[in-house]
Amino acid sequence: MEHIMSGFYKLSAFKPTTLVGAIAIAMGLSSTGFAETTSSNSEAKSQLDTIVITATRSEEKIENVPARISIIEPQILEQSPIAELPHLLMSDASIDMMQYGGYGQAASIFTRGTNSTHTLVLRDGVRLNTGSAGSASLAFIDTTDIKQIEVLKGPASVLYGTDAIGGVVQLVSKTPEKTGAFVTGEIGEHNTYKSVVGADLAENGVYAQVRGQRLESDGTQVTDFKDANVKAGAYDQKGFSAKLGVEKEQYAASVDYSQNQGTAMYVDGVNDANWHLIGLKNVSQDFKNEIINVKGRVNVNDSLSINARLSQFKDDLEQNDSHDAIYNTTKEAELYSKWQFTPTQNILAGVATKNVKSDVLSGSGFYGVDYDESVDSTGYFVQHQYQSNQLHTQLGLRVEDHETFGTHTVGQAAARYQILPMTSIYTNIGTAFRAPTNNDLYALSWGGNPDLKPEESISYEVGLDQKITDNFSMGLSAYRNEVDDLITYVTDPVTYEGRLYNVKKATFTGGEFNLDWASDELFTHLSYAYVQPKDKETDKDLARRSRQSLTLTTGIQNEVYGISTSLSAKSKPKNSKVSGYATVDVNAFWNINPNVKLFTNIQNIGDVEYKTTSYSNGYYYINGGRLASAGVTFRY
DSSP: OHHHHHTTTOOOOOOHHHHHHHHHHHHHSSOOOSOOOOOSOOHHHHHHHOEEOTTTSSOEEGGGOSSOEEEEOHHHHTTOTTOOHHHHHTTSTTEEEEESSSTTOOEEEEETTOOGGGEEEEETTEEOSOTTTSSOOGGGOOOTTEEEEEEEESOOHHHHOTTTTSEEEEEEEOOOOSOEEEEEEEEETTTEEEEEEEEEEEETTEEEEEEEEEEEEOOOOSBSOOOTTSOOOOEEEEEEEEEEEEEOSSEEEEEEEEEEEEEEEEEEEEEOTTOOEEEEEEEEEEEEEEEEEEEEEEESSSSEEEEEEEEEEEEEEEESSSSOEEEEEEEEEEEEEEEEEETTEEEEEEEEEEEEEEEEEEOOGGGOEEEEEEEEEEEEEEEEEEEOSSEEEEEEEEEEEETTTEEEEEEEEEEEEEEETTEEEEEEEEEEEEOOOHHHHHOGGGTOOTTOOOEEEEEEEEEEEEEEETTEEEEEEEEEEEEEEEEEEEEOTTTOOEEEEEEEEEEEEEEEEEEEEEETTEEEEEEEEEEEEEETTTTEEOTTOOSEEEEEEEEEEOSSEEEEEEEEEEOOOTTOSOOOEEEEEEEEEEEEETTEEEEEEEESTTOOOOEEEEEETTEEEEOOOOEEEEEEEEEO
């Protein structure tokens, strides 16, 4: 049952031979990558020109947002179709991404040290956090059709309701800009391959898009318990997506459908009478997720627009060696308007309602879980913005009417001020909350407690952004996030029975520093993050969080070719036997002509093996190791 539960909650030697072969294939084949022609603009410049939507729910230049927000840009996403979401999120230093193995294995995201259930994951506004576990099934989310990933740090409950205590990760999908078609193939180590076929239509504001993709991999070791008779974590997945819409100045509408399904293999322990691990066995589970997203916008006049959205997200998981299964469905309806009542001021106001349903069957007897529960909540929110050349402010309030927990009110105030032509400062303060999940409340034999209260937080942050030269910029921020009524599993010292309680107060104090430099075709991006994730009762660090993180990307790119190297490093978590690590990725591409592109990628080029978290009896989950690959895209 380890994996079905973890799906809810949950330097070795350098091997050159296969690596050299993969690179040789990449540079010798007549093929191309899954990327459109990339601009010679550097990361630093493109960051300043980037438009984001997550911080304010409307388009805004990233340099004007009164909060710390970063993006994983199109050229990063397009380097490799094989790259899965947990690996992509490792490129943000503020995120501590922990995956228990490679492809298809459960993954946890800790944004600024907060719990994995404290980060809200969205796709074009659709909530991907499940009702049972409270976190998103990151390993099962396909990124084929994603334009960019926006990572908003800090509380965002005013605009998004429950779960956004630590931050928001939003996957922004592509919208066709021109008519064309493409086919991409990528092959790599461990018999890993992915193929993608797509076609776009765009004419006079009307667009249509279709994608089909398939991925298979033999996988890698999941734990450091070596058993020759047990296969690695094999994974296969296939998906389909389609989008139809119209985008006019006065109105817009779209229908977006995506489906992703497959099978993930993992290992389960075999224990003796004393619960000592003596072996492993293969277990597999089938997964399926489906998104339906219908959106519309009407501009009543030049100053007033009305937006609406209806969506449904289904996330299912079925065990193949038992009757265990989890079925999650989230339905949402949202209506909001934006009124630009002066040239410098606007008000956004709306209402959002959702129904979260979980149907869970796992095990039998004393440790069995069997429940079918549904929860409704409705949120009413308002946000005021003032935007001038020097000052950008954001003031918001939300009242959430939760079926189980009554009414909760959260607020946020933020401002960014351009004190000098090349210097701006910002500050914000906000409150947030997280309602207990259906597992927290109803999975009684797993420690569920129907008397739990929501977790609540208050966060403070200040920051500075300095443009040193036209090609060189710096950012600095400091924050403190205090979470009350943290839901914690407590074991009775007499009966040894465990249960969830609101017993902890946690604080997350830290800072972030980044440098961006670019000159012609060269670029470098450095990001450093530090956090103290403290349990205030014991004054000890919360488990599995690294205090220090660093990412560094440098390279050269233009419209014809590019090569980059990325470093991701984490310090050893306090009070843990898990060590820190440093891994290096290498990416290269060559646009032979406008229709053909070659690319090669090497994740974890040194094949560094590190422990991610404890498994059982002194054994640990480990990372997925190196993955060298090469591919081609043909585009028409």
